[in-house]
Amino acid sequence: MRRLFPVTDETAARPAARPGDGPVDRDWTLEELAAAYAYPEPAPGGREPWLRANMVSTLDGAAQHEGRSQPISGAADMRIFGVLRGLADVVIVGAETVRQERYRPARAREGFAALRKAAGQGPAPTIAVVSASLELDFSLPLFTSPLMPTLLLTGAAAAPDRVAAAERAGARVVTAGDGMGVEPARAVRALAELGLTRLLTEGGPRLLGQLVAAGVLDELCLTVSPMLTAGDAQRIAGGPSVAVPERFALVSLLEDEGFLFGRYHRT
DSSP, X not given: OEEEEOOOSXXXXXXXXXXXXXXXESOOOHHHHHHHTOOOOOBTTBOOOEEEEEEEXXXXXXXXXXXXXXXXXXXXXXXXXXXXXXXXXXXXXXXXXXXXXXXXXXXXXXXXXXXXXXXXXXXXXXXXXXXXSOOOOTTSHHHHSOSSOOEEEEOTTSOHHHHHHHHHTTOEEEEOOSSSSOOHHHHHHHHHHXXXXXXXXXXXXXXXXXXXXXXXXXXXXXXXXXXXXXXXXXXXXXXXXXXXXXXXXXXXXXXXXXXXXXXXXXO
């Protein structure tokens, strides 16, 4: 069962749903999902960067099971995962997630080819890996055979030999911090300066926590998985807490086989 629960705010207008309608029970086409998750239209002065996160959590708050997100995901979650990638200029991911999930390059999807061409985008999003140490396996396909050159976001104090190794592997190293680590606001600006303004992060939890603490996250796309895992798995965002919790507004809510797909914008 696939249902849309409309949100009555005018900014949440969705295909085939009007404010006040009941739940819509039908399959969604790729085109409808792309329209539903479209990035904000550019302002008259040009497109400003917009950073959205896509994360999955169980009913009891686990973002992973046995160190990976795949076991708590599902077919519809992976479909929306593909749509969000299909709309993005760049996917930002933490180094530990690259290691654990064995990240591969983003692939071109035929269903998004015309849409991306019309938007002035490449055939697939660039992957940007956030890493202070640059201790990554540069023999992975993410570095050896990407459709779009992989970016490495790091600090100015990164080890020169690791920078050189990354560049030899074909990655582009982008400095986004004065020390060892990456400063989230600088990372967003650096990517925007490269023309990458439709930003998507897939975590992991440590990176998302840093983005939340820095106040640079504009949108959260959260899948709530109908599973209970117990244990001590991480939440979707880790690290230090913010001084004042930031409020996000629900934009839309989809349901498929018990999975809930919420979209939230910063208020």
